[in-house]
Amino acid sequence: KDFRNTIKPNWCPGCGDFSVQAAIQRAAANRGIEPHELAVVSGIGCSGRLSGYINAFGLHGIHGRALPIAQGLKMANRDLNVIATGGDGDGFAIGMGHTVHSIRRNIDVTYVVMDNQIYGLTKGQTSPRSAAGFVTKSTPGGAIEPSLKPLEVALSSGATFVAQSFSTDLKELTAIIEAGMAHKGFAFINVFSPCVTYNKVNTYDWFKENLTKLADIEGYDPSDRQMAMKTVMEHESLVTGIIYQDTETTSYQDKVIGYDEAPLHEADINLKETDLDSLMKEFM
Numbered sequence: 001k002d003f004r005n006t007i008k009p010n011w012c013p014g015c016g017d018f019s020v021q022a023a024i025q026r027a028a029a030n031r032g033i034e035p036h037e038l039a040v041v042s043g044i045g046c047s048g049r050l051s052g053y054i055n056a057f058g059l060h061g062i063h064g065r066a067l068p069i070a071q072g073l074k075m076a077n078r079d080l081n082v083i084a085t086g087g088d089g090d091g092f093a094i095g096m097g098h099t100v101h102s103i104r105r106n107i108d109v110t111y112v113v114m115d116n117q118i119y120g121l122t123k124g125q126t127s128p129r130s131a132a133g134f135v136t137k138s139t140p141g142g143a144i145e146p147s148l149k150p151l152e153v154a155l156s157s158g159a160t161f162v163a164q165s166f167s168t169d170l171k172e173l174t175a176i177i178e179a180g181m182a183h184k185g186f187a188f189i190n191v192f193s194p195c196v197t198y199n200k201v202n203t204y205d206w207f208k209e210n211l212t213k214l215a216d217i218e219g220y221d222p223s224d225r226q227m228a229m230k231t232v233m234e235h236e237s238l239v240t241g242i243i244y245q246d247t248e249t250t251s252y253q254d255k256v257i258g259y260d261e262a263p264l265h266e267a268d269i270n271l272k273e274t275d276l277d278s279l280m281k282e283f284m
């Protein structure tokens with residue numbers, strides 16, 4: 001299964017997004033699926049280009065709206081593996097409402113956020129993930145607001161799968177995306193994916209010095225939501241690994257009556273022009 005296509009990414013050399021793309025391709029190959037069984041939906045931002053770089057169905061959507069499209073795809077076609085991707089600006093600013101409601105809704109979609117703590121595509125403004133004091137052209141005196149904490153938000157919103165990784169750790173990242181794809185429900189995966197051009201604070205070296213692997217914490221239990229929240233807070237969100245997974249809760253689509261028997265994409269709708277006319281009249 002080859003999820004590579006011939007399009008050369010136009011990310012800056014050294015951008016973390018290259019590794020995220022590779023990890024998604026490897027995870028999909030490891031899952032044993034075919035390219036026509038995968039759909040990748042992205043939002044707007046440097047990371048949004050990713051959906052065009054993978055040999056699968058791809059949709060480069062609109063800003064902050066990758067998740068509604070991804071959820072619609074899964075509801076219409078149960079046979080698709082659906083991955084939504086985006087950046088921290090896309091998912092945690094304009095798209096934050098969709099992120100929280102997707103998490104609590106728990107449709108079987110894997111959401112991979114490339115978190116570089118800055119807006120890269122628009123040439124370096126402070127994002128919701130930038131730390132207080134972060135200096136950019138949009139906050140020349142330093143960011144006044146504290147950064148948004150996506151892991152805490154996900155855990156407190158009822159997430160059934162929460163993970164975090166670092167783009168250079170291809171082995172861990174691939175395994176996490178694979179586990180997210182296998183998860184029956186919404187899988188939220190935050191990935192530190194450094195922007196080498198505009199973020200000179202949260203660099204590869206900075207992450208290497210500050211990240212802790214959950215695998216190195218003795219007795220860590222990813223099925224314990226309280227332990228997950230406590231550990232994330234104690235480490236100021238700088239942990240990697242599967243933070244929390246609930247394998248008991250049923251996914252949204254499995255609660256929808258008829259979802260298994262009659263997928264929308266196979267339905268014989270067979271609408272005629274006259275049917276559409278009468279439908280339209282109802283709304284006039």
Ligand code: SF4
Binds near residue numbers: 046195196
């Ligand atoms: Fe990557 Fe930053 Fe370049 Fe965008 S501007 S491609 S995020 S390094």
